[in-house]
Amino acid sequence: MNDIFVVVEHRGGVIRDITFELLHQGRKLARESSGRTTAVFLGGGIGHLVPQLSSRADRVLVLDDERFAYFDGRVIQAGLFHLLQEYRPLLTLIGQTSWGLDLAPGLAVKTGYPLSTDCVDIGLENGRPHALRQIYAGKVFCRVSFPEAPGYLLTVRPGAFPAAAPETLPGEVLSPVIPAGLPAPGKQFLEFIESEAGEVDIAQAEFLVSVGRGVGEEENLPQVKELARSLGAALSCSRPVVDKKWLPKYHQVGTSGKTVKPRVYLALGISGAFQHLAGISGAGTVIAINKDPKAPIFRAAHYGVAEDMFKIIPALLEKLE
Ligand SMILES: Cc1cc2nc3c(=O)[nH]c(=O)nc-3n(C[C@H](O)[C@H](O)[C@H](O)COP(=O)(O)OP(=O)(O)OC[C@H]3O[C@@H](n4cnc5c(N)ncnc54)[C@H](O)[C@@H]3O)c2cc1C
Structure with missing residues (x-):
């Protein structure tokens, strides 16, 4: 089956918009290829957020463990690697964000899967993905094709796709076993600092x-x-x-x-x-x-x-x- 994995990005107890954008495109590709979308959710104390994903994906894999609570590329990468080996999805979609940039290249090396970064469009043809990227500061688009591989990794530019709306049927929620031998976190979370609000909140301006x-x-x-x-x-x-x-x-x-x-x-x-x-x-x-x-x-x-x-x-x- 053409499984499409979507790596869920979250911060401060909130699922980031990029996740819903990836789910939108993941669902579209899954529908076109009679496949299935799986949201892959690694974090600590995240159970209450799962319904936001199960209403938008066919399946949610939840790895809820304190070691995933704050983003550490090495630890999350080890957890993801284990899931990719076990479930063998065709495509894995990751945000082109500071999270994704820390995660995707190492994951490509570990799995040997080809990786295309900063994609603004993705399609599937004969069971193989193709992607659109921009070069020369957005002046030229290029179409990327991949060599045959057991799986493919793509990072997707924020804002490239609309956000997936919830659907009525809730997807299946699975909690796979936390893999043994996760590396110890190499970073220590100190505090979360909100950006300044300023005199005008441009996010609210009409x-x-x-x-x-x-x-x-x-x-x-x-x-x-x-x-x-x-x-x-x-x-x-x-x-x-x-x-x-x-x-x-x-x-x-x-x-x-x-x-x-x-x-x-x-x-x-x-x-x-x-x-x-x-x-x-x-x-x-x-x-x-x-x-x-x-x-x-x-x-x-x-x-x-x-x-x-x-x-x-x-x-x-x-x-x-
Ligand atoms: C990790 C990372 C994060 C980033 N985050 C952001 C971000 O959040 N926001 C952001 O904006 N950028 C961000 N950037 C920078 C981004 O890549 C661009 O460099 C930036 O957006 C360019 O800003 P600009 O369009 O003002 O300047 P330029 O690209 O220099 O463009 C200036 C434009 O002005 C035009 N111009 C010049 N004179 C005139 C004139 N008199 N009348 C009319 N037009 C004129 C020129 O033709 C040109 O198109 C980020 C970059 C990186 C690497």
Whole structure:
């Protein structure tokens, strides 16, 4: 049977969005290949979270043990390796996240399975997967095929797929035996620090004006702030703007910033790197202003202006007045 394993990612007692996105695609692939989706859940004291998975997968494998309580790539990898040997799934889907990046390469070496990282689409043809990846900062897509193997590993970019909704039939829940000889954790969990909330919670904003490195200099920011104020929007930004200390971290959108879901997202001078786009996959209407007509942001935008933002902002402000 074409079993699709989905590695469940969780933190602080919450299952991360990427898990539900993987389950969406896992279920689609399983349906197309008459297979089955299995959520693989390793953690400590996680029993209460299982219904969120059993309502979205055909089967849930739960390894509930204190040694899995806080993420340690080596320990989780050993647990997963054991499950892969025992259940022999065709595909194993893992998030392209700090978790997944710690886990997947070592697992590929241990199992000998081929690995494709940062996939934005995955299909199955004649029992073998193929995947789509982006190269050259998102400007080129390439299709990846695999040599024949007993199993395949793929890490999937956050935001590449929608989240799976619960289905009515609960999946089977199994608790396999915890493998003997797990390595001792090599890291010690000290505390969990929430990111700053800031004056404005961009994650809750209905309208965001977002600024990227294209703003050029800190001295140009007041124009963008004025535009946001005139439009009644909150201000957000890409990572370089935070790295340059032009805006505080709580304004940052993306994989290492916040995930936002505004009704309107106006991106100014943002190229559209995948780490940024992952943070706006839930946005309603995306409008991009970028002077490079080939910028990847235009693929995510519903409306686009290929022009210098410093020509557009004054014109917009004038109209608004
Ligand atoms: C582990 C990791 C995590 C990351 N996390 C994040 C994250 O959370 N969020 C994030 O945003 N990035 C993140 N990044 C960085 C990401 O890869 C990109 O480098 C970043 O998003 C690029 O920001 P940008 O679009 O503002 O800048 P650039 O890529 O430099 O793009 C600037 C754009 O502005 C345009 N431009 C220039 N001048 C003008 C003008 N006058 N008018 C109009 N357009 C103009 C240019 O054509 C260009 O497209 C992360 C990277 C890594 C490795």
